Amino acid sequence: MKTFDISDRDHYRTKVFPSPFHSRQAALNENKVWSRWYDYQSVPAYTCETHDYFAGRNACGVFDLTPMTKHRIGGPDALPYLERLMTRRMEKIRPGRVGYGVWCDDHGQVIDDGTVFHLREGDYRLCSQEHQLDWLLMNAEGFDVEVFEETHDVAALAVQGPTSFAILRDMGLPGIEKLTPFGLAHFDFEGTELTISRTGYTGDLGYELWIDPDHAERLWDRLFAAGEQRGIKPLGSKALDMLRIEAGFILAGVDFMPAMHTVRPGHTRSPFELGLDWLVDFTKPLFNGRRALLREKAEGSRYAFARLDIEDNKPAHNAYVFDKKGNTIGWVTSAMWSPSAKKNIALATVETPHDQPGEDLQVEIYYQRELQWNRKMAKAKVVEGPFWAPERRRATPPGEW
């Protein structure tokens, strides 16, 4: 059920709206604790974050994505519009495909990252962490495009984990087995359209489901009924954060400051500084930030993104990073003990060239034991690639598990 109507003149009186899945979430939210995600109520942890997490890694975790900012971009100039907006080449994302990307300001600093869903020829959905409508409309001047926000018009669930495929198949979605990673398809769901993309924020086999809010509860019920025997559980935002750190994915506002929210010079990051070189395509004649990024590529970046494997098991939250000589060369932006990789892992911003795989660094970890603070210098090594990347995430058709 649609719970947020921006056209209602009194909508601002309600500060936080329940998600279209609220009734089902409330029933399973054992902690009765809610958090706020932009305009919506969200669940931090249904049981406890570790429990939620293991559902996602070992069976199937369901996360309510509805509050994520969603935009629709269409019209004759949708493709040229996106080519100017995004740093990567968008024409490669054919209808029925999804692409991850970043967009920059004129200085080549990352405004946000997100996914572009090419729903049908010339009809795109752009999902982002931050609200982007202002920037997207500013970009629309001079293009024959229609851009609007549809956050409140689309209910969405992430269905992630090894049994996710089998559950969706058992729900009765013919052809779901043919969906390749970053593919999307449209299905009939009780007379309405259900769009499913093989995407996610967990680095594992998983899907995202997009549907009209009026069918949200029905979708949840059918999904959970189909997954009862395959360990389906709801998953809160804390567990999702663990899953994404293991996958090595960055988060706006945590691993980098979105350029539009940054006041201090030098506190923003370019795609190169976030390890996203592969998303920058200089063979395009123009995109926002191209000139600045060309210069940065020629002259070198100040910072780099690094994934760290740290000794021992104390998470290096907010730790400073030092080189072998003890010079401060960066800081940790996300950290955790990874239950799946069985490693003490972290995402970090380091000064170049300390991001080379194999580079030996140190981190200064503060941790508490019965209210008493302890400090420890721990060895850290720069590693290449995600900490957790099971082969099953790629297999098509996916396994049953």
Added chain:
Amino acid sequence: MTDRQRRIIVIGAGHNGLVCAATLARAGHQVTVFEARHRSGGAATTREFAPGFRVSAGAHLLHALDPAIAKEMNLAKHGLAYAATGLGTVALAPDGQWLRYRGGKLEGPGALDADREAMKIFDRQMDRFAALLRNLRSEVPPRLGTRDRGALLALGRLGWAIRRLGRDDMREFLRIAGINVYDVLNERFDNPLLKGALSLDGTLGAHLGPRSNNSVFNLLNRYTREGYAIPAGGLGAVSAAMADAARAAGADVRTHCPVRRIVVDFDRAAGVRLETGEELAADVVISNADPKTTFIELLGQRHLEAGFAHRVRNIRSNGGVAKLHLALDGLPAFNGLDEAMTGQRLVIAPDPDYVERAFNHAKYGEFSKHPALEITIPSLHDNRLAAPGQHVLCANVQWAPYHLKGGWNGARRHLVEACLVMLEQYAPGIREQVLHHELRSPWDLEQEFGMSGGHWHHAELALDQSMMLRPVPGAAQYATPVNGLYLCGAGSHPGGGIMGNAGRNAAWVVDRDLAAGTTGTPEPTEDEA
């Protein structure tokens, strides 16, 4: 022919385009100028507005033409002569108690003794401050946020020039440069008539009233101790001489050749496509068109980064001045003025509050029934503009907003009527002398001269749109974000006003960049966000 020769296209044969073309042609480049209209000159033009009556249809006075440019182009040899020079300003009064000022000299029956002394002090300071701005006109503005030595030196020179005013004058300059002319005049003068006329000087051509900030800045930009000049044959004579000089230097000036698009090849400007469909390639394209027309109409926003395009869209460029042309069957008799005084620059701005009230209406998309006027009767100095015994009267009418509520269709005659009612108080009987009249609203000026918003200066000349901020950061040094595309019009530093400096500065930058082989602005600096 030299090995440095490059193909350069200039879009628009306004005075800045012509100066730019001539300067580059003299440097040995192969320059072609494409002008949309049937004659060169842009807003410095003379035309017949009624049978037998000719008038400077855009600008009607010269006060800022750079003598160095006139000399470099040898404009005198190419036919530029003056019908009148050293014209002062006469503030009209209905009761004939007019006053005249030029530089520090105040005279006339309306002049007060106290103001005479104050005027000398005022002139000494204004002249120093104006000279400071004048000296910057022939400099390429420094970029903000670079460590480039040249840019830092230029900034240093600016600071030093202000410091060299000495302690008292420097403090006064820094105090008043950003504030309003209303307060400054009230500090110094008694006579409302004098303050009214100077208020008009501070607001002429701008969307601001005497109580708005930037009005002192506007006054300084217009301040002239030498007085105003009228070229023989009207302002079109300046353009004609410039076009002649450009051609003599080797530039090809083609009129009636509207450019439809700037052609982009990958990430650089590669030439232009004409309305006829013909495409012409060039190493460099220089636009004399205003920034909005250049970037939005000719180039297209999709060839720009979004932040830069956003800044261009937000340039304040709506004109607020209408031009009134009257064909007169005889010389109007202004109360108390003899013929010599009638030939000066006449203003109707009886007091600063009158000017402020005239502006108030413009804020709400209206014009005042009591407009402020800047008037010339050039036919007194030049018998080629009208038949013997007949005269033309030119007036800038403030304010006449570009976005007039209800539009300009049908509104022009109401503004003409307001002007005639006003003029009748100062020159009784003038209404009977009017044979023809023509009122050009900013909308008409936009149509005639292709200036977006019909603004004299292509972009409001205010502190936040001047120097390294003009027209916008990232294009303030004539080069633009698009490789090979440059600006050379009034929208660039130092602005409009028939100076020619924007065109000449742009030519220097283009020649320098071509020699260095880098024809584009580097990426935006942190301070140009």
